[in-house]
Amino acid sequence: MNAPRLYFRYLGVSLRSQMxxxxxxxxxxxxxxxxxxxxxxxxWALFDRFESLRGxxxxxxxxxxxxxxxxxxxxxxxxxxxDVFGRMVKSGEFDRLxxxxxxxxxxxxxxxxQLVRIGPLMQGLLVLLWxxxxxGVDWTLARVGLTVLAVLGGACLFAGLFVxxxxxxxxxTESMELFNIVTYGGRDVAQYPLTIYRSWLRRFFTFVVPLAxxxxxxxxxxxxxxxxxxxxPIWFRWSAPLVGVLFLAVSxxxxxxxxxxxxxxxx
Amino acid sequence: xxxxxxxxxARFRLLLQYRAAALAGLGTQFFWGLIRMMVFAAxxxxxxxxxxxxxEQVVAYIWLGQAFLLLIPFRGDAExxxxxxxxxxxxxxxxxxxxxxxxxxxxxxxRVAPVLLRCVPMLVVVTLVGWLDWPGxxxxxxxxxxxxxxxxxASALGTLMTITLFWTLSGQGINRLVFAAMWMFxxxxxxxxxxxxxxxxxxxxxxxxxxxxxxxxxxxGHIPLDQAPVAIAHQVASAVGLIVFGRWLMALxxxxxxxxxx
Numbered sequence: 001m002n003a004p005r006l007y008f009r010y011l012g013v014s015l016r017s018q019m020x021x022x023x024x025x026x027x028x029x030x031x032x033x034x035x036x037x038x039x040x041x042x043x044w045a046l047f048d049r050f051e052s053l054r055g056x057x058x059x060x061x062x063x064x065x066x067x068x069x070x071x072x073x074x075x076x077x078x079x080x081x082x083d084v085f086g087r088m089v090k091s092g093e094f095d096r097l098x099x100x101x102x103x104x105x106x107x108x109x110x111x112x113x114q115l116v117r118i119g120p121l122m123q124g125l126l127v128l129l130w131x132x133x134x135x136g137v138d139w140t141l142a143r144v145g146l147t148v149l150a151v152l153g154g155a156c157l158f159a160g161l162f163v164x165x166x167x168x169x170x171x172x173t174e175s176m177e178l179f180n181i182v183t184y185g186g187r188d189v190a191q192y193p194l195t196i197y198r199s200w201l202r203r204f205f206t207f208v209v210p211l212a213x214x215x216x217x218x219x220x221x222x223x224x225x226x227x228x229x230x231x232x233p234i235w236f237r238w239s240a241p242l243v244g245v246l247f248l249a250v251s252x253x254x255x256x257x258x259x260x261x262x263x264x265x266x267x
Numbered sequence: 268x269x270x271x272x273x274x275x276x277a278r279f280r281l282l283l284q285y286r287a288a289a290l291a292g293l294g295t296q297f298f299w300g301l302i303r304m305m306v307f308a309a310x311x312x313x314x315x316x317x318x319x320x321x322x323e324q325v326v327a328y329i330w331l332g333q334a335f336l337l338l339i340p341f342r343g344d345a346e347x348x349x350x351x352x353x354x355x356x357x358x359x360x361x362x363x364x365x366x367x368x369x370x371x372x373x374x375x376x377x378r379v380a381p382v383l384l385r386c387v388p389m390l391v392v393v394t395l396v397g398w399l400d401w402p403g404x405x406x407x408x409x410x411x412x413x414x415x416x417x418x419x420x421a422s423a424l425g426t427l428m429t430i431t432l433f434w435t436l437s438g439q440g441i442n443r444l445v446f447a448a449m450w451m452f453x454x455x456x457x458x459x460x461x462x463x464x465x466x467x468x469x470x471x472x473x474x475x476x477x478x479x480x481x482x483x484x485x486x487x488g489h490i491p492l493d494q495a496p497v498a499i500a501h502q503v504a505s506a507v508g509l510i511v512f513g514r515w516l517m518a519l520x521x522x523x524x525x526x527x528x529x
Contacts, residue, residue, distance in 0.1 A: 024439065031443025038451040048463045049317060050310045177291040181298045189302055196309040201302070 003106055010110030018115045025115060032119030040065060040127050043191070054196055059134035060223060061192060066128025067147070068190040068215055071154025072183070073121035079159040081111025085166035095264050104259055105252055108166065109159075135223070143222050146238060150222075153241030154214035158183060160244075160251035161209065167251075167258035182209050190215040195229040202230075210247060213240035270364045275372045282380035289384040296389065300333040304398075319460045324487045327400065328458045330393040331483045334386040338378055338417055339449055339478050340425030342442060344370065347429050360521065367514050370429060374422035402488060409495040413482035416502035420477045423509035424449070430513055433520030448473075454480030460489060474505030 018025060043065065047058040076083065085108060088094045097107045128151075137143065165179040186209060194202050194216040206212040220227050221237035304326055311322050320328070342348075347370065350356040360366060393399045401407070428445055431438040450456055452475035459470050459480045470476055481498045484490040490498055 027440025028443065031440040031447070035443050035447035035450065038447045039456070041451065042456045045462050045466070046310055046457060049461055050314050051317075054309050054312065177288065178294050180295055185295070185298050185302065188299070192306060192309075197302075197305050201305070 003103065006102065007106055007110050010107075011113045014110070014113040015115060028116050029119045032116050033123050036069070036120045036123040037126075039191075040123070053192070056193055059131045059136075060219075062127050062131035063135065063222065064193060064215060064219055065191045066124050066126075066131055067151050067219065068154060068187050068211075069120060069124030070128060070151050071214065072158050072187045073117055073124055074151070074155035075158030075162060077113060077117040077121065078155070079109045079162045080114050080117070081108040082159075082162035082166040084112065086169040086172075089169050089262075092264055094262070098259075098262075105163070105255055137223065146218055146222055146241070150214050150218035150241045153218075153244030154211075155244075156248040157209075157211065157214050157244035158186075160248040161186070163248070163251040163255050167255050170258040170262050186211050193219070210243045213243035271368055271372045274369060275376050278373050278376035279380050282376060283384065285381075286384065289381065292381075293385055293388060296333045296336060296385065297392075300330055300393075303329050320458060320487075320489060323400065324489055325458055325461075326398050327487045328454070328483050328489075330389070330398050331486055332455050332479055334389040334393075335382055335414070335417075335479065335482070336455065337381040337385060338414075338421050339453060339455060340374070340378065340421050340428060341446060341449075343425060343429035343432055343438075344373060344377060347373070348432050351432050356524075366521070367426070367510075367517050370426050371422055371510070374425045374429075375418060377425065378418055378421045402486060405492055406485065406488065409492060409499070410482055410486045413485050413495070413499050413502065416499050416506065417478055417482055420474065420502050420506040420509070423506045423513060424474075424478070427509055427513040427516065430517050430520055433517075433524060449475050449478065452476065453478040454483060458483075460484070474509065477502035477505050 040062070043061060044058065047053070047061070051057075053061065081088075085094075088097075088108070088111075094104075094108075097104055100107065132139065132147075161179075161183050165183070168179070186205065189197070189201065189205055190211050194205065194212050202212070217227075217232055217237045217240040220232070221234070227237075307325050307329065308322060311318050311325065318325075347356070347359070350359060359369070362369065390399065394401070402410075424445070428442050431441045434441075452459070452470060452473050454476060455478075459476055460467075462470060470480075481490070481502055485492075485495055485498065
């Protein structure tokens with residue numbers, strides 16, 4: 001069985017086990033969906049009062065919001081196993097994975113697909129779709145393609161962050177709460193255009209964690225806006241999402257390095 | 268009464284052990300506070316009279332909100348949830364004390380201990396940086412009274428969320444909804460006065476504002492001192508209402524509860 005097929009087999013098992021409790025699943029998903037939607041309602045409330053944010057309007061913010069939320073939801077859905085990896089190291093469960101003649105990254109990633117993640121995914125998609133109709137942008141094929149690419153690049157970036165977070169637990173055997181700053185904090189930062197933040201935060205999310213490459217820069221190209229604050233070239237705005245893919249590739253190398261240095265807790 | 272006090276203090280001492288977690292949590296909360304501060308500063312930049320709060324008030328509100336964030340019961344009591352799921356809740360029910368009172372006391376400790384660990388360093392830092400102006404003594408007394416009322420209210424809500432877990436399957440979904448309502452209407456995401464005017468009567472009536480918004484507005488002077496008694500009375504009344512409802516729901520839940528043997 002080749003790797004993709006194996007991956008989907010894992011996911012299938014995970015899905016079937018969760019669908020055993022269908023009523024609970026539906027309630028939870030609806031709850032999660034609404035809980036996430038409140039965040040956008042909060043942004044709407046602020047725009048109702050203040051009308052604009054440094055020249056940005058609600059549909060534009062909705063584009064930022066929708067893209068980053070869909071990206072994170074996809075990454076969480078696909079790579080959730082990395083998010084809870086600290087537990088696997090602590091319990092020694094990871095040893096069993098090492099014995100199997102398959103890629104460890106694949107096994108961990110497919111470990112536990114959370115179907116509940118449909119909630120945030122739908123929520124993000126809903127906001128994104130609303131923004132595409134409210135924006136009044138001419139949706140050429142290139143623009144649609146760039147939006148999809150940015151969302152996928154963002155998913156790769158977040159997946160890469162989860163992988164790095166998991167790799168750290170080889171050394172700490174703890175899950176790192178501080179790491180939430182770059183994953184969930186990053187999501188909250190990227191809900192707004194980068195220019196509203198101070199320069200240290202802007203630099204951090206451009207050069208250290210290149211979230212701006214999958215959110216701010218492609219969004220500028222989609223919205224056909226200038227970039228007086230940062231002065232990015234146009235070709236870069238169109239190709240920036242690829243940085244997310246690159247980030248994931250590097251993260252997987254870091255993961256491999258971590259696995260080689262893994263020592264079982266022995267419990 | 269002594270039994271409740273013992274439960275409270277034992278739980279309290281246990282929770283104060285998690286200092287490393289508190290430190291990590293503190294770091295993340297500082298980060299979130301900073302982001303929020305920048306976002307609101309951008310919103311209020313050219314707002315003029317459209318904003319019912321000054322930037323200083325909003326900034327103080329944000330940091331106080333971060334300092335007292337864990338007052339909000341984000342979920343039911345996790346240990347009790349496990350007990351309900353495993354059937355060990357039977358032991359809890361056999362104890363010769365009132366079950367609601369017991370869980371409510373646990374709830375108070377669950378709220379207060381983590382807040383104590385986090386609010387002191389947080390308040391010290393933001394005061395030193397100059398993001399928080401302390402009001403006069405009278406206002407501080409009103410603020411403290413409102414905080415106590417907030418704890419009573421938060422524990423009532425948290426206990427209620429735990430009780431819904433007697434209906435395990437739907438309880439989890441309901442807890443998510445209550446969580447969403449708290450997140451939205453307590454003032455932790457955005458200060459309640461910044462919501463559109465037509466929502467204000469609803470926000471004022473709901474119990475959730477007593478968790479965070481009421482004490483914070485007293486502190487920042489957005490609620491004047493002479494209106495403090497009314498504001499605190501609203502908190503206490505909400506707490507009492509939720510306690511009565513929680514007791515009723517618990518009676519209902521325990522009557523139809525089936526403990527699986529084995």
